[in-house]
Amino acid sequence: MKSRVVLPGGTIGILGGGQLGRMMALAARTLGFQVKALDPDATCPALSVVDECITASFADEGAAEKLARGSDTVTLEIEKVALSTLEAVARHAPMRPGADVLRVVQHRGRQKGWLAQGGFPLGPWREAHSAAELAEAIGALxxxxxxxxxxxxxxxxxxxxxxxxADAPTAWQELGERSVVVEAALDLQSELSVLVARSPRGETAVYPPAYNHHEERILAWSLLPGPLPEKVSARATEVARAITEALQVEGLLVVEMFLLRDGSLLVNELAPRPHNSFHSTEVACLTSQFEQAVRAACNLPLGSVEVVRPAAIVNLLGDLWLKEGGPRFEDVLAMPGVRLHLYGKRDARKGRKMGHLSAVGSTPEDALARVKAAATALGV
Ligand SMILES: Nc1ncnc2c1ncn2[C@@H]1O[C@H](COP(=O)(O)OP(=O)(O)OP(=O)(O)O)[C@@H](O)[C@H]1O
Ligand SMILES: [Mg+2]
Structure with a gap:
């Protein structure tokens, strides 16, 4: 069946009103769409930029149906949505990406099993359902x-x-889960991610890989295009495209990858939505990831993924707000090529993503140097 196109003037529903939903909503507004969001938090970041925000849990099928009845197409910004909610949406409006994609992605063990079955490259891993199984898995890995x-x-x-x-009982207790995935700690040379957009009409567009640096397991900064060997970029792109095709994603899919010191390239995890490591597309590319998500959800032609200027971002965590004096916004706004992006979150907490800085440069390295200088000026 040929999917209908949702044209500007139509309404987009978004499951989730966090910063990703907010930035998607802003892009949708620029294109002339109306936007509705659903989020459990009545003060979510998207609230001030959407036409309507439904405050409800991601398991509330009635609320999801209400969102879908008032929307021409529905997308999401978070994986943590009940499958029954996605199915409820699909009874009234196209849900992109749909429950089939989320079923695979939202459970780590199922996702790894699916990737392994498809022959996609993974590091050594096991699933465990008890402290004893966990101990065994850690030993085996x-x-x-x-x-x-x-x-x-x-x-x-x-x-x-x-x-x-010996760490198994404490780890099991700390996570308090029915099941966990255990992965061997890998010898990372670098981390990268690839963003693929795929529309219902089957068109795909792939952004160049981003180069990502994590601190304490949170993305600290990211660079686009990632300064990676051509062979690595090509292989990463090929793997990401194949995963997107195999999953038949309608919308965005980000594939996080590890490049090991021995040169092997492995898949870390998948995210079927806009991703922190591609926030730089807002200043680097002809089409931001948020606009691309809107185009894909509406079955519109996808936009150019061309990088006009290399760009880098640094995440701004709540820690900075908690410091004495807080962020020095004026200093950083005086710096040429630097932009400030804030998510409108009221309470700053340690490790909470409050916003990011971006900078463009003549090369990726130049962009990174500029954004790092800006982060220092801001007080990071
Ligand atoms: N098996 C591993 N070997 C080495 N480092 C790892 C491994 N797994 C995770 N890490 C490090 O921890 C980071 C976060 O891991 P992962 O992406 O699985 O977590 P997450 O909480 O789902 O993160 P995200 O914020 O991307 O959703 C990775 O980007 C990497 O830096
Ligand atoms: Mg991750």
Missing amino acids: GGRCFVKSSEGGYDGRGQVEVTSS
């Missing part, structure tokens, strides 16, 4: 491991690093 909740983790939350089987 050689001791140094990352133990991750099967559901709901982000920004390194829902994860613990262990060094031997």
Whole structure:
């Protein structure tokens, strides 16, 4: 069946009103769409930029149906949505990406199993359903491991690093889960991500890989295009495109990857939505990831992924707001090529993403130097 096109003037529904939903809503507004969001938080970041915000849990099918009845197409900015909610939406409006994609992605063990079955490159991993199974898995994987909740983790939350089987009982208790994924700690040379957009009409567009630097398991800064060997970029692009095609994603798919010191390239995890590591597309590319998400959700032609100028971003975490004096906005706004992006979050907490800085440069390295200088000037 040929999917209908949703034209400007139509209404887009977004499951989730966090910063990703907010930035998607802003892009949708620029294109002349109306926007509705659904989020459990009545003060979510998208609230002030959408036409209507429904305050409801991501398991509330009635609320999801209400969102869908008032929308021409619905997309999402978070994986943590009940499958029954996605199915409820799909009864009234196209849900992009749909429940089939989310079923695979939102459970870490299922996602890894799906990737392994498809022959996609993964590091050594096991699933465990008890402290005893966890101890066995850690032993089998050689001791140094990352133990991750099967559901709901982000920004390194829902994860613990262990060094031997003896850590299993504490790790199991700390995560308090019915199942966990255990991964051997890998010898990383660098981290990268690839963003693929795929529309219902089957068109795809792939951004160049971003180069990502994490601190304490949270993305600290990211660079686009990632300064990576041509062979690595080409392979990463090929893998990401193949995963998107195999999953038949309608919308965006970000594939996070690890480049190991021995040169091998492995898939870390998937995210079927806009991604922190592509915030730089707002200043680097002809089409931002947020506009691309809107185009894909509406079955419109996808936009050019061309990088006009290399760009870098630095995340601004709540820690900066908690420091004496807080962020020095005026100093940073005086710096040429630097932009400030804030998400409108009221309460700053340690590790909470409050905004980011971006900078363009003549090369990726130049952009990174500029954004780092800006972060220092801001007080990071
Ligand atoms: N097996 C591993 N070996 C080495 N480092 C790892 C491994 N797993 C995770 N890490 C580090 O921890 C970071 C976060 O891990 P992961 O992406 O699984 O977590 P997350 O909480 O889902 O993160 P996100 O914020 O991307 O949703 C990785 O980007 C990487 O820096
Ligand atoms: Mg990750």
